[in-house]
Amino acid sequence: MSARTVRTRLLAASTVALAALALTGCDNGKGVRDEGPSAASESSAKPGGSTTAKPAGDNGTTAGGSTGGTAGGTAATPTKGSTNGSSGKAGDGRSAGGGTGSSRNAACDGADTRTTATEVSRPLNHLLLTVTNTGSKNCDLTGYPIARFGEAQSVPPVAEETHPQAVVTLAPGESGYAGVLLSAGDGSGGNGYTAKTLVIGFAKGATSTPALPAKGVHVDDRLTVTYWQQSLDDALSY
Numbered sequence: 486m487s488a489r490t491v492r493t494r495l496l497a498a499s500t501v502a503l504a505a506l507a508l509t510g511c512d513n514g515k516g517v518r519d520e521g522p523s524a525a526s527e528s529s530a531k532p533g534g535s536t537t538a539k540p541a542g543d544n545g546t547t548a549g550g551s552t553g554g555t556a557g558g559t560a561a562t563p564t565k566g567s568t569n570g571s572s573g574k575a576g577d578g579r580s581a582g583g584g585t586g587s588s589r590n591a592a593c594d595g596a597d598t599r600t601t602a603t604e605v606s607r608p609l610n611h612l613l614l615t616v617t618n619t620g621s622k623n624c625d626l627t628g629y630p631i632a633r634f635g636e637a638q639s640v641p642p643v644a645e646e647t648h649p650q651a652v653v654t655l656a657p658g659e660s661g662y663a664g665v666l667l668s669a670g671d672g673s674g675g676n677g678y679t680a681k682t683l684v685i686g687f688a689k690g691a692t693s694t695p696a697l698p699a700k701g702v703h704v705d706d707r708l709t710v711t712y713w714q715q716s717l718d719d720a721l722s723y
Contacts, residue, residue: 593624593655594690602665602683602695604702611721612665612702614685614695616713618655626653626661626713631686634704635678640686641665644723647711662720666709667702674705 597620603613614630629643644666653661668674681701685693714720 589652590623590625590654592687592689593618593626593661594687595685595693596691597624598655598693600685600693600695602697604698605721608721609670610667610703612667613717613721614663614665614710615660615717616655616662616693617660618657621657623654623656626655626687628688629712630663630665630710632665632710633684633686634702634708635680635682637680641708641710644709644711647714647719647723649712649714649719651715653713653715661713661715662717663713664711664720664723666707666723668705669707674707677703677705680704 593616597618599617599619601615601617603615605611605613614632616626618624631640633640647664655661668677679701680703681697683695683697685695687693709723711720711723
């Protein structure tokens with residue numbers, strides 16, 4: 486073997502050895518490895534992730550808080566609106582009710598009226614009750630006369646079909662009326678008797694005791710009264 490050949494082989498062996506050492510120094514024999522991002526990149530990524538996570542949580546909380554606050558605000562607003570609405574309605578109701586109440590007069594009763602009972606010829610077996618306002622203010626004649634004849638333990642029913650369209654209001658000196666069917670015109674009524682006294686009760690307040698004819702009036706179980714009416718004709722139409 487020539488000296489040149491030996492040098493060539495030694496040079497090649499040295500080159501291989503150096504290359505091996507270089508590779509060993511790079512990866513400790515484990516090959517090429519991805520070291521990942523640089524510290525600066527990693528540091529930048531971590532805060533970014535942290536920042537992203539926190540705002541997300543914060544935004545979620547804020548959104549939740551905002552939503553809750555908005556919901557609370559919304560709930561509060563309707564409550565106010567409802568309260569104001571209720572107040573408005575209540576005000577309207579009070580105004581309407583108050584207006585009605587203020588425009589509605591005190592009920593007529595025996596203390597500020599005079600009541601008379603008159604037996605009429607037509608229709609047959611009827612009595613006309615007349616109530617006159619003797620006071621200085623208007624009064625409302627509501628309902629129907631609570632009429633107690635003689636010693637009767639009960640009062641006659643009212644004819645519902647005679648209910649007026651509006652409350653009867655009496656100015657001072659004005660009169661309201663009610664009709665009383667005393668007995669059946671054909672004599673078909675039962676339990677008849679002669680009554681010589683009459684007490685008239687009103688919706689509220691004092692009663693009145695109008696005088697009956699001296700001979701009294703004949704009543705039976707057909708005894709019926711009408712509602713108080715503004716006109717005499719309406720009172721005697723039943």
